[in-house]
Amino acid sequence: MSRVLVGVKRVIDYAVKIRVKPDKTGVVTDGVKHSMNPFDEIAVEEAVRMKEKKIASEVIAVSCGPAQAQETLRTALAMGADRAIHVEVAGAEYETLQPLHVAKILAKLSKDEKADIVIVGKQAIDDDSNQTAQMTAALLDWPQATFASKVEKSGDGLTVTREIDGGLEVIKTKLPAVVSADLRLNEPRYATLPNIMKAKKKPLKKMTAKDLGVDIAPRIKVISVEDPPVRQAGSIIPDVDTLVAKLKEGGHV
């Protein structure tokens, strides 16, 4: 049976309206509700299902971030992960933390924990990088099965259905491997009350990037973060002739 390492990121909840900081250095996060990146939730669900199907023996949730990342880890534990590792990265360091850093941390932990499968969400909804899975696989020199919409155990490897442009691709990989979860992979469960209570007692190990020997010095600099352009107001026109005239005027027909 395999040991699964699943990466979870704490992001601004997707139901919250995002605001750009007045100085354009980023978005406002203070006092804003956060939750687990929805794609990571799908990754946790898949890992837990693997355990329920006896494909996996243990599920370890990992999160890199400030102290509050522990809340996200508790959610993963309540969903069914067995234990958690919190790699604390706070303040300015967290603001410049990049997928490459996270990939290095995940790669190191995968080796230390002797993981056979690493599952992460295909991307985080805050920075949309879509790099962590790929970089982790490269650093470990493991096969990667990204944008998974179905994961099955086959022989001593995995059969993974991938969502690609215009269709699906089915691939086989050997283990160990890195998988990234796409939206249709599963519908994550709600943590039930007894499991929420139990999660409070599950082991959560705290460490730093330094403990793992990973350098998290920034490699890129954010120049500016801007709001998307505001949609222009539409107008109501009286009849089809005017519509046609307007379309011609605007060079659309």
Next chain:
Amino acid sequence: MIKSLASFVKLVNKNTVFLEQVRYASQALPQLSSEKYNIRRKDFGKIEPSDVDYFRSVLSEDRVLTEESDVLPYNVDWIKNCRGQSKAVLKPKNTEEVSTILKYCNERKLAVCPQGGNTGLVGGSVPVFDEIVISFALMNKIIDLDDLSGALVCEAGCVLENLDNHVRERGLIMPLDLGAKGTCHIGGNASTNAGGLRLLRYGNLHGSILGVEAVKADGTVIDCLRSLKKDNTGYHLKHLFIGSEGTLGLVTKVAIHCPVLPKSVNLGFFGVKNFENVLKLYKSAKSKLGEILSAFEMADFDSISFTAKNLKLPNPISDYPFYVLVETHGSEETHDGEKLTRFLTNEMESGLILDGTVTSEPAKMQTIWNLRESIAAAGLVGGYVFKYDVSIPLKNYYDLVPILRKRLGDKAVKVFGYGHVGDGNIHINVTVPQYTKEVSSMLEPFIFEEVSKLNGSISAEHGIGFRKPKYIHYSKDQSALGLMKDLKQLMDPNGILNPYKVLPDHI
């Protein structure tokens, strides 16, 4: 990031727009209300081309709708129960225009039907015969928001959800919230004294509405638009327009008190064994959660399973005979969290809560609320639904559901009950493949007689509208009805405001 967020929301939350979908589902048009309920047209004037010309001179050309296809959506209510025969829809932009229109209609004895978001459930917002529809859709300006006192002043046609989003920017929330929030207007909420999901915590609109501006039948503008918490100067006239369903005057502006946006919100969704335990849990929630309790809702198994199935919404927990939804609003996460944990631990141990989930993540809370709020629309998928909204003292709160199931037998697809336990208000829905007089006569007046026997109210929050005037006596004494009639006579002597609604013909 923002684009991806939006697409994620779209993918995951596509069901939140259920109301629109259900509303415009291409079903056969409902029967004309006048025929279905055998009503005679009262002696009002009939709209002439010269009247339309006059309205066009007051409003602009595009704000007077007379094409049959343009007028149709205003003639049908969203549960597709009622259909009127209006020939004209007027869309004023300000109070002066409303006043001018009413003055003219009053002189010509042309009946009018005010309409907000048209999400009413008792046929109050659609015409019965050829009443002229006055739509408030274009009166949607927010006039003022005082973030210290919390007083919001706005026009009647503002959509509740837009107002809620607006005041949230300033750290406040609207004191009411209901399933139809994306469509309903604040003017309609005021006119119908809408209740909803936050009533337990923030009280009803007679308390939170600070002032109204309304136009009487003769066009007189009544200015009670103060935004004071305390104002004991003479009669409290604003109350005449709150809940009178447009029969005494048309509400054009509202001043409403907005409570502070809670910093800490939690939502629990639990499975419960039987109704007795629902009540026990309510008692416990009141004492253990105290001032942070903001909603205590219940739904029976059929409500949730029917909704989950019909609208393809996920049920976060497995099957239980009853479901309870508990929401807390507070100012401090740690404090609320501790209280909630103690409450949950206790009640899991006591067995009142069989299983459940609890979350403070906005997206998850939205999904759970969406399931609860969608129950009202679920019955409309592939059939007709008889909807009852009654208040019953808590100990008998759920009694009527099993009684009705037995009475209707296999004539009903489902009979289910859900509602605001905290307010003693239950919604009973009876779904049938299609409307029939037979089922209707098995339900009415039976259900109202039963409610009356239990000392309940035949309309807790939906109002009387077109559907219930003949049953109003089950909940109102003759003396009260007499005074209502006098008030109507005083304020609208020609009876042009929303006729055939609220008051019965013979009192």
